[in-house]
Amino acid sequence: MNFLFRYANPHEFMRLSGIILPFIAIATALCFAIGLYLGFSVPPDYQQGTTVTLMFIHVPADVVAEFAYGAIAVCSLLSLVWRHPLADTAARAAAPFGALFTALAIITGALWGKPMWGTYWVWDARLTSFLLLLFLYLGYMALWNAIEDETRAARACAILALIGLADIPIIKFSVDWWNTLHQGESIMSGKIAPVYLVPLLIMMLGYVLLFATLWMVRIRTAILERRARNLMREAV
Amino acid sequence: MHFDMGAYGVYIWPAYGISALAILGAIGWTWAGWRRSKAKLAALERK
Numbered sequence: 001m002n003f004l005f006r007y008a009n010p011h012e013f014m015r016l017s018g019i020i021l022p023f024i025a026i027a028t029a030l031c032f033a034i035g036l037y038l039g040f041s042v043p044p045d046y047q048q049g050t051t052v053t054l055m056f057i058h059v060p061a062d063v064v065a066e067f068a069y070g071a072i073a074v075c076s077l078l079s080l081v082w083r084h085p086l087a088d089t090a091a092r093a094a095a096p097f098g099a100l101f102t103a104l105a106i107i108t109g110a111l112w113g114k115p116m117w118g119t120y121w122v123w124d125a126r127l128t129s130f131l132l133l134l135f136l137y138l139g140y141m142a143l144w145n146a147i148e149d150e151t152r153a154a155r156a157c158a159i160l161a162l163i164g165l166a167d168i169p170i171i172k173f174s175v176d177w178w179n180t181l182h183q184g185e186s187i188m189s190g191k192i193a194p195v196y197l198v199p200l201l202i203m204m205l206g207y208v209l210l211f212a213t214l215w216m217v218r219i220r221t222a223i224l225e226r227r228a229r230n231l232m233r234e235a236v
Numbered sequence: 237m238h239f240d241m242g243a244y245g246v247y248i249w250p251a252y253g254i255s256a257l258a259i260l261g262a263i264g265w266t267w268a269g270w271r272r273s274k275a276k277l278a279a280l281e282r283k
Contacts, residue, residue, distance in 0.1 A: 040237040050241040053248055057255045097262065104258055111251040115244055210259065214266045221266075224273040231280040 031206030060207035068098030076158035
């Protein structure tokens with residue numbers, strides 16, 4: 001815990017993230033270049049045909065959507081329990097990207113669902129719980145903007161984020177607990193042939209790194225905005 | 237690499253297009269916000 005406090009105060013964060021960011025950005029671009037190259041080189045799947053290429057953008061968006069929410073929940077816990085100085089800023093900064101990747105997962109999933117299931121949308125457990133995740137993100141951002149006092153807003157948003165965390169295991173296990181059109185877990189169970197798995201894993205890494213890059217820049221921006229607000233207050 | 241998606245292209249290319257637009261938009265929005273805040277802070281510090 002001491003580590004988090006020593007290296008995640010705003011000053012140290014600016015210094016460290018400034019060093020790390022170029023490397024993560026380059027790694028992101030490399031993952032996208034290699035992942036897309038391999039993704040567009042795979043043979044059509046025997047069941048899904050060429051729509052298998054949608055897996056390389058749908059699954060990574062899904063992973064980041066849940067990962068970002070997990071990040072918000074961890075930051076919220078750090079904020080509520082340990083009053084971590086950067087946690088609220090980090091949690092707030094992650095939300096727009098979480099919402100974006102959730103929306104992307106839903107849209108790309110719908111475009112995959114139509115040719116495979118015969119419908120863009122069905123109100124089953126996986127899709128509905130994922131839509132709920134989008135509403136959680138939107139509600140979280142709306143709550144931040146609705147409360148003027150920043151400390152109170154941070155507290156309320158942290159509580160909302162932790163309550164909403166219950167949706168993540170529901171999304172994950174919905175395909176096991178209920179009958180759903182959505183296919184079951186297939187990465188950990190080894191059901192994907194290596195020719196598809198390798199580009200998928202590279203694209204997943206690329207999406208996670210992209211999120212990390214954008215998130216870091218947003219936190220840095222929020223720190224600068226806070227400094228600017230303080231300067232303006234001092235000037236008055 | 238092969239880009240012929242056959243009849244499924246009508247689903248695949250919009251999905252890739254929307255993803256690309258959203259990602260590029262997010263990068264642009266984030267970068268613009270950073271530049272704006274940096275310029276604002278620099279102006280305040282000069283005062």
